[in-house]
Amino acid sequence: MLKYEWIYSQLLTQIQTGSLQAGAKLPSIRQLSQQFSCSKSTILASLKKLEDQHLIYSMLKSGYYVVDHQLPIQPKMKNYIDFATSSPNWHAFPYQDFQHCINKAIDTYQADLFRYGTPKGLPSLIAEAKKLLTSYQLFTKEENIFITSGVQQSLSLLSIMPFPNGRSTILVEQPSYHLYMDYLKTYELPAMGIKRTTDGIDLDELENIFSKHDIKFFYTMPRLHNPLGTSYSKKEKDSIRKLAYKYNVYIVEDDYLADFEQNTKIDPLFTEDTQDRVIYLKSFSKIMFPGLRIGLAVLPNVLINTFQQYKNTTDIDSSMISQAALELYLKSGMFERYQKKVSEAYASRANQLQQSIATHLADYQSSKEICMHSHIILPRQVNTSKIIDHLAQQNILLDPIKRNYLDAFYRERIIKLNVSNIDESKIDVGIREIALALHNMSNYF
Structure with missing residues (x-):
């Protein structure tokens, strides 16, 4: 082991054990x-390695200080199979690449971080977003693009703001995105x-x-629907658009899984919208x-000012650091590779x-x-709650509908x-x- 690595390990141990607490000043380089x-150069090499891990930081003419005594948490082995969680595996994300973009963003946009951002979002990110959207066959102008704090903020604003058709009722597919259903129920919209x-x-x-109710907009997931996992055909999308035009209804298209589409010929509803009725x-x-x-x-021209007005009342801007880092991640080509x-x-x-559904659950509609x-559809005689509870005891996690x-x-x-x-390796x-539990419960009944 090289000398600087040994010194690094000694200092690391002191930080991890709490001998050097967060905020503590390290001895000087001379000490x-x-x-x-x-030599001092050997000490500097050791300190740089700690600094690169964001465990210490330096202050000019003052010295080095401990940031935190915790190392990044390593993923733990799971003893359960989780079919309930929809979040991606966080440890699969190349966080070091994105961390580099965050550090670069702070250097590049340091002046912007000390003032409120732009209401529509960081202009350079909007420019990169416009390029990204073209890869989904979605062509629009920068002035029609808003950066929001996730899709939930967009849905919240669209749900409460007035629309040009003067209507108030929101039509949603059933089943649909659970957090939006929670929102509609919580605010009694x-x-x-x-x-x-x-x-x-x-x-x-x-x-x-559409013809008998005062439908403001129709919220839909045409591509890879959550939670069903199904998509509309081109014919269905064309028909939905035509009905929206005929009855002056807007469509809110949630394309949250666009990045995972395997068929490059599948386009969003927005792509062929000729009458500015689709919000993407x-x-x-x-x-x-x-x-x-x-x-x-991505909003039609007629909605831009109202959306902006309502957005200004909820936040001045989405996180500037996140926006700047994402812009650099897109611009550098890291996003495309990832x-x-x-x-x-x-x-x-x-x-x-x-393959597993076809092998083990072929008798169920899916x-x-x-x-x-x-998803699979269960017969009437099967108690869904009992199945979910029983499987949980077998370390198979499912989310109720x-x-x-x-x-x-x-x-x-x-x-x-x-x-x-x-x-x-655990999917099958x-x-x-699940198939075994359903078989046993069906026999019970």
Whole structure:
């Protein structure tokens, strides 16, 4: 072991054991040099290694201080199979690359960090976002793009702000995104549902709702729906747009899994919107990490000023550091490389999920699309809650479907299956255990 590495390990031990607490000042370079009987350059090399790990920091003409005594938490081995968690595996993210972008962002935008940001978002990030959106076949102008604190902020603002059609009721697919369902129920906003299945939605029912109710907008996930894992066909998307035009209804398109689309010929609803009725929402929480809290909203011209006004009352701007770091991550090409890598990894998990369902749960109706999440429909005699509780005792975690529905809407007996947070090698084991539990419970009845 080289001398500087040994000194580094000695200082690291003092920090980890708490001998040097957070905020404590280290001995001077001269004192450390005398203590370890080495040159000052050797001490500086040891300190640099600690500084690179963000365990210490230097202050000009003052010295080195401890930042924290904790090293990054290493992922723990799981003794359970988690089909409930939709967040990606955080340790799969190249955090050192993004950490570099954060450090560079602080250097590059240091003046901007000490004043309030721009209301629509960091202009340079919007420019990069515009380029990114073209890869999804979504073409728009920079003035139509807003940076938001995740898709949830966009949905919140759109739900409460007035629309040009003067209407108030929000139409949502059932089931749908659970956090948005929670929002609608918590604030008691006027909302109604339309049933969505593996076969899509009933377009005649959609037209009936559009024609007879004061629908402000229709919230939909055309691509890789959460939680069903299904997508609309081009014909269905064309029909939905035409009905929206006919009855003056806006469409809020949540394209949260755009980065994982394997078919390059599949376009968003927004792509062929000729009458400015589609509002496009994009999240980075699945492709990167939820804590980033950065989303994109692409708005028709007629909604820009109102959206801006309502956004100004909720926050002055989304996190400037996060925006600046994301801009550099996009501009440097790091995002594109990571997107390809993680998309391939998740596609492999999604394929394994479908193979396992086909092998062990072939008798149950389910989605056939290659997606990180899917579902199966249970027969009436099976108690969904009992199945979920029983499997939890076997260390198989499932998330109930209740939160994905409005309170007054009929809930299907659905088991949600999400493989975002499961090692690929455990997917088949988990599906087999689910099939066994269903078989035993069916025989019981």
